[in-house]
Amino acid sequence: MKKITCDACGQEIENPLPDGNYFHIEDWDVCEPCKESIELEIRPIMRGKVPFDYDWYRDLMVKSIAQRNAKLKGDVKRLR
Numbered sequence: 001m002k003k004i005t006c007d008a009c010g011q012e013i014e015n016p017l018p019d020g021n022y023f024h025i026e027d028w029d030v031c032e033p034c035k036e037s038i039e040l041e042i043r044p045i046m047r048g049k050v051p052f053d054y055d056w057y058r059d060l061m062v063k064s065i066a067q068r069n070a071k072l073k074g075d076v077k078r079l080r
């Protein structure tokens, strides 16, 4: 079985189920808690965007995942 690791928190996702307990967004795999936390982070920014623009929203999500991933990689480097 294919193992999936969340790109935002680095945790392995057990019994990965697309759009169930993890989400594939662009090139990233994100677990459900991380997706929720990213959505919470983006929500206040989204309120200022009328009308809603899905591509723009997607872009914000991807940027936030990339930021978390960079931080994650930095942390790993520091531990070595």
Ligand SMILES: [Zn+2]
Pocket (backbone or CB within 6 Å): 006, 007, 008, 009, 010, 011, 030, 031, 032, 033, 034, 035
């Ligand atoms: Zn995660």
